[in-house]
Amino acid sequence: MEETISLRELFAVLRKRLWLIVLITIIAATVSAVISFFVLTPVYQSKTQILINQAKNDQQLYNNQAIQTNVQLINTYNDIIKSPAILDKVIKELTLDRSAQSLSSQIQVSNAQNSQVAQIIVQDTSAKRATDIANTTASVFQKEVPKIMNVDNVSVLSKATLAQSASPIKPQPFLNVAIAIVVGLMVGVGLSFLLEYLDNTLKTEQDIEKLLELPVMGIVTTIKDVPRVSNVQQADLNARVPQRGEKFGS
Structure with missing residues (x-):
């Protein structure tokens, strides 16, 4: 069943x-x-924005092709920002006690789709140090890009600021x-x-009916132990019980 x-x-x-x-x-x-x-140690986040924009001259017009070129350059710049060529200088300038690889794990570079603005996001256990790393990374990157790419098309759009009541993100x-x-x-x-x-123990009569598929005919209730009567109590009880031919209370 x-x-x-x-x-x-x-x-x-x-x-x-x-x-x-x-x-x-x-x-x-x-x-x-x-x-x-x-x-858990609180982790703070700080971010700065950089603008990727090709320098224009009198003969060059600001067109869609130039924008697409700048957007494509962002993917390359993302890798350059997190490379030892940039982070080693950041570590030296801020006298950080960590390697470029360790610092790279704290930095995230992102940009919206088809946007020339990139965000450098830094996470650190110190709010001030996170702000310093973000600003220094953007500054060093701006200085080193002309040497690496032979183009001067990076400008800092907004710097990271340290709020007075900085709250951790995690x-x-x-x-x-x-x-x-x-x-x-x-x-x-x-x-x-x-x-x-x-739990396969039987606790109620319904459990027995389900197991045996038979109706329960009767239930044996639990009988409590009858308290024992002492000899003194028994003698007193016998004295109170009338004998045959006697009236109770005579």
């Missing part, structure tokens, strides 16, 4: 193991909060705790159903 599970049975399982679901959720949220607030403790709560609920609910599925 095919078994079916009703919504009432599902809610009964959740209500039965509600303590487990709540416990797992609290543990997940607590662990996430402790790691986010006390373990970790985000409250978001992490919210995600941990959702994950904890999912794990708790899943574990509750798993434990219920693995």
